[in-house]
Amino acid sequence: MNIDQYDDWEYLAEGNAHLVLSYVGQDRLLTGKVLRLTKRNNALSVDFDLQFMDDIIAPLVGGTHVDRAEKVAVSDTFLQAMQHKIQPQQPTHRRGLALTTSATLLSDYTRTFAPRPTWTFEVKPKWGFLPRSPWIDEKHSDLKQTMCRFCMHQRLRGKEQSATWPYCPLDLFSGDHDKMERALMASLMVSHGYLNMFYNGLRITAAEDQKQRFQELFSSPDLSRQDVCKRVARLLCTLLVRDPLLATLKHLQQTLDGLDVEGIYPMLQAHQPLSTEMAVWKEVLKTYQARAPDDWQGKKVLPWDEQRQRLYEYVLSMTFKDCSLMISVTKADNDRALPNSVHVFGQWFKFEIKMVDVGLKEWAKIPYWFDLDQQIVQYNLQCRTPRDCGSSSLQ
Ligand SMILES: O=P(O)(O)O[C@@H]1[C@@H](OP(=O)(O)O)[C@H](OP(=O)(O)O)[C@H](O)[C@H](OP(=O)(O)O)[C@H]1OP(=O)(O)O
Numbered sequence: 001m002n003i004d005q006y007d008d009w010e011y012l013a014e015g016n017a018h019l020v021l022s023y024v025g026q027d028r029l030l031t032g033k034v035l036r037l038t039k040r041n042n043a044l045s046v047d048f049d050l051q052f053m054d055d056i057i058a059p060l061v062g063g064t065h066v067d068r069a070e071k072v073a074v075s076d077t078f079l080q081a082m083q084h085k086i087q088p089q090q091p092t093h094r095r096g097l098a099l100t101t102s103a104t105l106l107s108d109y110t111r112t113f114a115p116r117p118t119w120t121f122e123v124k125p126k127w128g129f130l131p132r133s134p135w136i137d138e139k140h141s142d143l144k145q146t147m148c149r150f151c152m153h154q155r156l157r158g159k160e161q162s163a164t165w166p167y168c169p170l171d172l173f174s175g176d177h178d179k180m181e182r183a184l185m186a187s188l189m190v191s192h193g194y195l196n197m198f199y200n201g202l203r204i205t206a207a208e209d210q211k212q213r214f215q216e217l218f219s220s221p222d223l224s225r226q227d228v229c230k231r232v233a234r235l236l237c238t239l240l241v242r243d244p245l246l247a248t249l250k251h252l253q254q255t256l257d258g259l260d261v262e263g264i265y266p267m268l269q270a271h272q273p274l275s276t277e278m279a280v281w282k283e284v285l286k287t288y289q290a291r292a293p294d295d296w297q298g299k300k301v302l303p304w305d306e307q308r309q310r311l312y313e314y315v316l317s318m319t320f321k322d323c324s325l326m327i328s329v330t331k332a333d334n335d336r337a338l339p340n341s342v343h344v345f346g347q348w349f350k351f352e353i354k355m356v357d358v359g360l361k362e363w364a365k366i367p368y369w370f371d372l373d374q375q376i377v378q379y380n381l382q383c384r385t386p387r388d389c390g391s392s393s394l395q
């Protein structure tokens with residue numbers, strides 16, 4: 001297996017901490033793989049990342065929804081050549097960040113069904129619940145129980161959502177088909193970065209190109225953009241209801257964040273420095289899994305050990321509030337007996353869902369998360385009309 005051939009790799013995507021390349025060469029051992037390069041700003045080692053995935057993330061989300069990655073090394077020459085080659089495809093704000101020679105190889109979720117065509121939808125659902133912690137300042141609690149963190153944050157960022165197609169994570173996580181389809185339609189009709197689309201390893205961004213690919217998926221070349229998006233929304237909703245992952249994600253976000261950052265932040269000082277040792281994380285996982293659901297009942301003072309446990313859990317909850325789902329779909333004519341098949345608009349589709357971007361966040365971000373939360377709340381308190389997220393009626 002020769003990884004270091006820079007002609008064999010193409011730019012696929014990137015985030016703040018990793019840059020992902022897809023393999024286009026002839027080596028059968030690398031076909032269908034991506035190379036996930038680590039940016040130098042990433043504080044945790046590749047070894048820690050892999051162990052965290054195996055020992056903490058996989059037991060929580062289920063082994064079939066995350067894959068085992070393989071650690072590999074690339075040369076400095078490869079990195080330099082690659083950086084030069086891909087720069088034109090990178091978003092301008094991501095260019096020029098140094099990469100390290102430690103990387104991982106894993107399955108390419110944008111070519112899941114190759115050689116059959118694969119349509120992949122990358123959904124970043126964000127925060128799927130309204131907090132109910134007794135630690136929330138009473139001046140904030142009505143707002144926090146009405147409008148979700150995502151919608152409030154979008155408002156602070158000046159990203160007013162389209163009145164016709166507003167995306168709200170509470171709709172997506174609701175389990176209610178109408179609301180889920182509404183959320184998915186919002187992401188399909190108005191591009192906002194929380195739903196990306198790939199076809200056979202290529203990211204498809206232009207609305208017209210997406211329409212054509214969706215028409216192919218449904219073998220319906222005459223459908224309008226809105227109609228074909230409705231079909232895609234129905235398809236994604238059907239498989240997200242069939243698969244347990246979205247419900248698991250909501251449960252993890254909510255139960256790992258029982259105190260809200262308003263409860264967590266004041267506890268931080270007394271517990272620093274917090275360890276990132278895997279043995280400690282394994283204990284935290286065991287304690288979380290053995291715990292009864294939160295019932296604070298007027299209890300607002302926690303024993304030292306429990307405070308520490310909740311700090312760990314909060315950091316973990318932040319990972320699950322920022323991860324993405326890679327939903328791969330292909331047409332299936334004779335696969336109706338398979339568990340991962342759904343029947344939508346008279347057609348069978350096979351699907352697979354994987355979770356990505358589940359690395360541990362940094363402890364040092366807790367004060368930042370608290371400040372951001374306060375900014376978000378203060379800004380939204382000044383706005384006259386809070387959005388009623390998760391309301392039972394569809395506007
Ligand atoms: O604070 P948020 O909710 O805006 O989330 C950040 C994301 O912004 P988003 O709202 O998804 O556009 C942000 O996404 P972008 O880089 O803006 O695409 C990151 O994922 C960031 O995490 P990290 O610093 O890379 O570990 C995310 O920061 P964390 O708060 O998860 O640490």
Ligand SMILES: Nc1ncnc2c1ncn2[C@@H]1O[C@H](COP(=O)(O)OP(=O)(O)OP(=O)(O)O)[C@@H](O)[C@H]1O
Pocket residue numbers: 012013014015016017018019020034106107108109110122322324356357359
């Ligand atoms: N196995 C995979 N197959 C295909 N594409 C992938 C795979 N893993 C990641 N990607 C793509 O690469 C992008 C960046 O990967 P990743 O989320 O791991 O980066 P990150 O820098 O850790 O993200 P963040 O900035 O959110 O912390 C993803 O958003 C996704 O589009």
